[in-house]
Amino acid sequence: MSEKSEKSKKKEKKSALLNRRDFLKIAGVTGAAVLFTEVITSGPLSAEAVQGIGARLHAGEGATDNEWHMIIDLAKCIGCNYCVWACQAVNDVSDDSMRWNVGFPERTENGQDFYMTRPCLHCAEAPCVRVCPVGATWIRPDGIVDMDYDLCIGCRYCQVACPYDARRFNWREVVDDNRYAPTWGSSEVERRARGVVEKCTFCVHRVDRGLAQGLTPGVDPQATPACVNVCPVGARIFGDAKDPDSPFSRYMKENPTFRLREDFGTEPKVHYVRPDRRV
């Protein structure tokens, strides 16, 4: 009888008080829940942080007053290659195999010869930006696809992702003299280190410095990409798509243009005028 009552007492004691095991369990679960909530709400996985990255991927409407676009008029181009060389001089691309801005002879399906040039197209839905595991490349609010060479780990996924072959990898340390400088311009940016990817930047340093000085990119040469300035026939037009009076907007109004491989869904910001437009 007494034994029984003692047992029930023990039972009562157990059920009344949390034993250590239960306590630890509850504390552990609560702690984990708090930590989880903390990570979700304020950590790097928080809505704001993730949205912040989203904002870097997609320039929101009205994020800035500008959106930089380029037109390449293939009907005007005479194939002099000046834009290619000016780019190499200004951006210090001394290795010809690493040209950011490429040019080559082409022929239309109707047999008309023309000269094709291609900078980085600065896609609004840039596949290279999406795939970068470290966020070393991003779309600025003004549409320029920019890069941070100090973040790049050299995995080259962006090269694999870019359908336009616009990205170049530094396979070696480039120590050669730049034979395009000073004839075609002088270096305005630092040469990139071995092991990182690089590409055309729409001469972003000129755009930014120009805007800071109150200049208009696309109009004032100091604020305009080197390839646009150097073109002897005005085949390259640069400007702000959000300004209806920019050289870009006016040219777009007057000329039908096309973009390279629209079917990729990349929404490039470089537009082309057909070579047979004014035969």
Add this chain to the structure above:
Amino acid sequence: MADVSVGGRRRMSQALLWWLLLLSAFFIAGLVAAVRVLINGLQVTGLGDQVPWGLWITHDLSAIALGAGAFTFSAAVYLFRLERLEPLARPAVFVGFLGYTSAMLALALDIGRPDRFWHPLVYWNVHSVLWEITWCVILYSTVLVLEFVPVLIESRWFDGWTRLRRLSHGMHKLTPFFALFGMALSLLHQSSLGATYGVLSGRAIWFKPSMPIMFILSAVAGGMSLTLLATMITGRLQGRRLVSLDVQREISRFIGYVLLAYLYIKLWDWAATTYYSYNPGIADALARLQVTTPYTLTFWWWEIVLGGVIPAAIMLYPPLRRDSQAVMIGLALIVMAVVVNRWNVTLSGLVVPPEWSPGVLGSVVAVSYFPTGLEVLVSVGILAYALLGFTLGARYLPIYKKRASH
């Protein structure tokens, strides 16, 4: 390779000694080549701006896929309580450990800035499938180490360390948790490795949602195959049966079913994207591949026939499944096919780049890629590391010993 017992310690047979020496030589050669790569940069490889991924990425993808036996067997034994498969759980984790470390070695050399390997951990781009893979692979490698540590502590070098032994025994209780965590991570990154290619809208023959599914299925089949094959070979060399015939047949049959599922998806993948439909990008890329590269041929013969249909027949036709030699050939074919598949997927998408020029002259037919000697040597060195690790582990670690009952 019979062992001679002298005074309680096993002496190495002549053949084993030569095998280890050979592997060590390859490993050292690979090490020298790796140093050359680090000093001179990736210009010593056969890669270029149009084919920026090659042999090492194939090595990396294959090693991770073939390490998938670790999560499959761990989940089967510790999560689904299929205790009869337990003899294979440890070798699977060991093979997985060697596979993942091999992959990391290959990757460390393949990236242009090995000094920045930690960047994905600090600088996040959650929209990048490669970022997710990096995290999963690092976390899963940690799980593999945690699963493997008890095996190391059970070895005779730790005989005097009673506290450590008790600790590792306590860790054993966490195994189901590791198995669950490991399975989640593996399902994520094994598929995402396929998504690496599947999400690229600019490359028509890659751009499809079946990519991640085919990668995980081939990894499950290949990973289980390599673990079973390694176990069967070790058993033959050591002259003892490490896995019962029943279990061997059960796993073989399961692998056969996974292969069937893989072939079924492959069939519809082909039928839906080429036979019953027309996509200019795919048609153009496949046409260029067929005219200028051997990839059409290697796909049909090495991947589908030799690596899929024949092994599936071996694993699912009972008279063949009962024949251990036939099973071993089948398993080897599957392992081979996983490697061939990873190479084919990577290279076939890269050597026929999409055409973006609006004219007819600038069209690229096919870019060529061939690994340089140094590239091959590095891969051989990493392979030697894995084989060396397995040989020594199978001999000196309690990987195939029956664990003391609890």
